[in-house]
Amino acid sequence: MAFTITVNGHARRVDVDGDTPLLWVLRDVLGLAGTKFGCGMALCGACTVHIDGAARRSCVTTIDSIGRSQITTIEAIGATAAGATIQKAWLDEEVVQCGYCQSGQIMSASALLASNPQPSDADIDAAMSGNICRCGTYARIRDAIKRAARTTKAGG
Numbered sequence: 001m002a003f004t005i006t007v008n009g010h011a012r013r014v015d016v017d018g019d020t021p022l023l024w025v026l027r028d029v030l031g032l033a034g035t036k037f038g039c040g041m042a043l044c045g046a047c048t049v050h051i052d053g054a055a056r057r058s059c060v061t062t063i064d065s066i067g068r069s070q071i072t073t074i075e076a077i078g079a080t081a082a083g084a085t086i087q088k089a090w091l092d093e094e095v096v097q098c099g100y101c102q103s104g105q106i107m108s109a110s111a112l113l114a115s116n117p118q119p120s121d122a123d124i125d126a127a128m129s130g131n132i133c134r135c136g137t138y139a140r141i142r143d144a145i146k147r148a149a150r151t152t153k154a155g156g
């Protein structure tokens with residue numbers, strides 16, 4: 001069945017079954033491999049993308065549920081203000097270890113910063129608790145989100 005979805009600002013036509021997970025479409029049909037497969041059951045956060053600006057698990061989001069919603073992936077998050085700020089903070093804090101979980105982490109963090117530019121520790125915990133990191137980069141992730149919030153507060 002044919003669906004037209006909007007990914008990173010571009011309309012993309014895909015021909016898949018309606019119950020196909022968005023993650024499969026992004027990676028296998030559209031070649032956007034920055035979004036990762038971890039658990040396939042909404043338990044790890046590796047597959048996080050934005051749907052209309054909110055962090056969503058693409059492994060449990062079927063293609064027929066998307067409609068006209070805007071999808072943003074890690075490949076384009078740097079074009080948003082919050083995404084660019086988060087990515088710079090990630091580099092400044094040297095967050096990444098193996099990297100596998102990090103596109104999902106960045107997508108969750110940038111959705112948080114866009115909706116809540118000055119998050120509290122509790123806000124950060126709530127937004128990031130579904131993103132698992134086997135390398136244990138949690139402390140640096142928190143530092144990077146706080147750095148990004150300071151940057152946002154300072155206006156740049």
Ligand code: FES
Pocket residue numbers: 036037038039040041042043044045046047048057058059060
């Ligand atoms: S692959 Fe989607 S939450 Fe783990």
Ligand code: FES
Pocket residue numbers: 096097098099100101102132133134135136137
């Ligand atoms: S950096 Fe290795 S799993 Fe998170």
